[in-house]
Amino acid sequence: MTKSHYDMNLVGVDAFFRHLRWTGDLDFARRMWPTIERHLAWERRLFRREFGPDKLPLYEAYCCIWASDDLAYNGGGGTHSSAYNLYHNQLAARLAQLLGKDSSLYEREAELIAKGMRQQLWLPDRGWFGEWKDLLGGQFVHPNAAAWTFYHTVDSEVPTPVEAWQMSRFVDTQIARIPVRGANVPEGNFTMPTSSWMPYTWSLNNVVLAETMHSALAYWQAGRREAAMPLFKGALLDSMFLGLCPGNVGMTTFYDCNRRESQRDFGDGVGSLSRALVEGLFGVQPDALSGELKLRPGFPASWNQASIKHPDFEFTFQRTDTRETYSIQSRFRQPLRLRLQVPALRTEIGSVTVNGLPVPWQVLEDSVGTPRIEINAAAAASNQIVIEWKGDAPALVKVAPIAAQGSRVVADCGARILNSRDPQGALSEAGVDGTSIRGLAAGTPGHRTVFAQVEQGSLRWWQPVAFEIRAAWELIPSVKQDSAQLRFRVRNNTAGSFDGKAQMTAGGQRVEIELNAPAFSDSAEVAVTATGLRPGSNPVIVDLGRGSVVSNQIVNWQIQSAPGARFDAVDLTGNFNDRVTQIFRNEYLEPRSPFCSLALPKQGFGSWCHPTDTFEVDDSGLRAAAAANESRLTVQGVPFHTPTGANPKNILFTSQWQNYPAHASVPLNGRASHAYLLMAGSSNPMQSRFDNGEVTVTYTDGTTARLALHNPINWWPIDQDYFIDDFAFRRPEAIPPRVDLKTGKVRVLEVAEFKGKGRSVPGGAATVLDLPLDATRELKSLTVRAIANEVVIGLMSVTLAR
Template sequence: MPYSWSINNVAFAEVMHTSLAYWQAGRNDEAFKLLKSSVLDGMYLGGSPGNFGQVSFYDAARGECYRDFGDPIGVASRALIQGLYGIVPDLLNNRLLLRPGFPVEWPYASLETPDISFVYQQEGPSDVYRVSTRFDKPLTIELQCRARMDRVVTVTVNGKKTQWKQNETSVGYPCLLIEIPSAKTAEIKIEWAGRPVEAGLLQTGKAYKKGDVAKISFQSLTMEELYDPQNVFLKTRIPINPKEFVAVVTGAPGGRTAFARVRQGDLSWWLPIEIQVEEESKDAAAAFSKVVSAHCRPVNMDSLWNAPVTAIFKNEYLTPRSPYTTLQLPKQGIGEWCHPKTTAVIDDSGLRKKVRNQLFATPFGVNFRTPSEGNNIAFTSLWDNYPDSIRVPLTGSASHAYLLMAGSTNHMQCHIVNGIVKVHYTDGSCDSLELINPENWCPIEQDFFVDNVAFSIKAPRPYRVHLLSGLVSNNLEKDLTIKGVYGREIPGGAGVLLDMPLNPKKTLSHLTLETLSNDVVIGLMSITLQQ
């Protein structure tokens, strides 16, 4: 967010490229679901039967469009040949890799191309692969196949018993490696015994908070080892129990994955353990719900203002930039490769007209110090036009810092920290407020499109100040009748109002604002402290 053409679209080529990536990572079931969904969507449910267009009718912004674009065809072909059937020629190294990715329940599959014939057949307890190549010279055929049962009785190639080994890095299911040197045709037969392999992901089915104890049963599997690259679990509390995993959750919030090496019968593999780590509970009070007007005092930061807010898109942001041809942001700090001359007119006349005695009053009872003319914002940026950070001296103590801010952000800065506000105390500690698009940091020139499906915000919409009228609202879409998905222009632009809780028991030292992301400009217009 914000929406931009070619960035957040349900494009068949991208969906199928993702399915191919899943196959390459060994996530066959997820890969097949995506490919099958794309085929049903585009070729059967779309307005041009039998065709892969560019964009699905599920797209929230455009719907089905560009049916004559051929870009999905090549990716669909790769997903089918290299993904579903797993045929990956490596002729420079005289090698043919076969790593079939079709669903384990398929009893039969075949494919014929000018270069190769490939047939898979389940025959009772056996899997049979028949391969014929039509390249100029014989190739070493390497078969990487998913184990169907947990014991291998025998493996034969063209009727002769052959050696096999296990893929020690296989994730999600056990995988056999069988190599046939210098062959144009091969019939590979694997005879299985034992029980069906329990493959896939191990999901706990619940969310944890930091400090919770996770208990995960492996049922018929036996755990041998744990690999925890994301530091999900507290290392000193993980005794290896072959049937039940018990550990203290210590990972950062979000979806997290660790890997258990498990064994069933003669085979072993890495089993992903997926858990959801929830955010630690915080004060759930709504922004500006604890305002006590009599205890609010605006901070004088007049000497730090380095521009009028209206200048944000009137500059030329030239450095630092790549010297080469790229799809970089246009020099005015707004736009993209399809619209290099895009701009937005920022008009703060309504805000300035409502200033009385250098104070702008809000409906919450918070007054912000801002001038009726001249510079009224301290911009920061990784562009050389402005400093990358500012420091504002503070005194006394406060329970809240109320901030009036404005600046830019783009889809490339979505869901990451654009900048950070820190309030430092005299004891050396500090409180921080991360500015994240779209949760609490917004593009000055437009309103976010939110449908809570493809476009969602995890927090309540922040309050904004409509610069052209002085209106304060957390629903400019309704108040200004903003419609559509793309280019949801706010006439004159809008700032952002933020409520930052502080520790009232500590003495304030100073506030810093620092820009952390490229291509954005982040400005502080005013601070009001509540004692």
């Protein structure tokens, strides 16, 4: 096996087991058995981690997939690596029994991993496995999974059919779909990045043919042929037709905005494409270890014919009206009995024959999304299965795509409902009425799915009912803001229209506005004059009457603070614990995983692939700018006090690393309507789409106001500006102002103009943030807290608007 730094043993063993399922070669398996034993023992010894009171195992992902460069879990339990090990232990147990060996160790380990994954990594209210669970700190589950977490878990046969369908919805809704377009390119096809993580680093957010093809295969394995085919076709068009080399199966493609097209006939892509074509589109899935050939074709519903020739088989499909013919010629090393699983064209079956003789068939009642039947046939060199369908086409679900929180959801499944499942808790007061599911939208906001077991004709299957839960009303900030106005739209997520007068409150103004918001639509843009508004976040309240009130904080950093506005600086001199320039000069040694793990280098910067990289923070410009203005730096009229001169400490750092406290508080007094913060610190893509820290203001009555420091919304790394686009690096929220530390320059950025301009910032940059406060309450304290591991959160200045 490999002696390289990468754990490609895991990949090699996976290929070995899949080879055995294809060939059934027990002589080869017997020769390889000592290697398998040593490999699984090595995995347990190096990468097995125990979580929870039951000490259930998860496995750390240590360089065990293509996207390993800069991927580091710091001792945590990964979903894809745990899925790999679950599958391998299951196959080792099967193989041990066939070879006359003791299988109990592998059976037990597989059982424990499966339990650990569901207990520690499954997010039941969302319907997917998180990316990984931290070993250190708060032992948080990171919910924003990458594509490899989807496809490896499904490919390793971990989820049930209902769970796999839910996981596929994460890919639908949380990972970008990049439309594949060009001359003579048909519409409707797409490709996808491997994640949505920021900031960019190789190889964590790229457009990679192998990853895309494996995702398409997992879509097919999850029963999602309508999603698999446009991804599969889009990836082929991207690499083979639109690429520089006709017919190329490359690594990254033109749609990768960082690497662009690279490599010729890359091995990873060749393997994944082959599997997607053979096992996904044509559904040829042999398991020679059990003497079986499963055919589960994933052809688009519109296809009437398809054929493939392979050294081990030939497979042909033909449809004429309601007659379907499946022909398979088998040349596998051993005779394999046939299990044909096909989507139902109609709800009744007139007849089924194998080689001209009638045979029984059965309904696959656990099928999700599409009803399927199964036909079994004895092993033969050639089998021809003919199905005569009759009756109606299987029913489709009708449900409004959006449900306001607390509103009634009615889904017409078009077929008699026998049972229902609501694994995400999306509905309350749920009930079944004939062909309909009814209930109140009550789950976690976002894309949710309820499942109805339906019966139509001779068929039974699970019908997904997918809808998005939103607040009934929302205020949606306009992308383009200006210094004179605050702009937003009112979004109506209810089934009723609003057309009339509403009361709007913002910046101390209360005005009456004419508002037209049709059902499930946005109003025209509403513009509020900047009078009385502050730079940054402005609370806006719209009273629609009859108890319907909608509010939000609309962010506009183009607004200047009004002349004469009163600001008080909070003296942090006694709280500062370091200089901002020290952030990457430290050695961050504890806490770290005590195991064989990958993590950030000791300087808190770079990656395991670049252990000596560093970044020099230079705050001379900030100090000089403050010195020229009585120790103040002004951003949109808001003054920030910061030390001048070369030596004084000028930041309060917090971190889960022991170099700094995990949280720190400073006293406040009086009342204020706003807190403005100058902050600086680190982040990295392993902490993306995740709260890296928080700022909490506590009032004397015990209530609090919280500002989440979220990568990539408002927590920007000191060393760079995020690269932003409309797809892999989509981040539509307002950009917080940046203060370049080397020059003292203040940059107020707009998303539309800034897209594509992310870069390293020479000398580093601090970030201006703000938190609206309740001016009627007495202030007590402000607390800065580091939440994520491997980041440093720093506070440089606090200004209160009185």
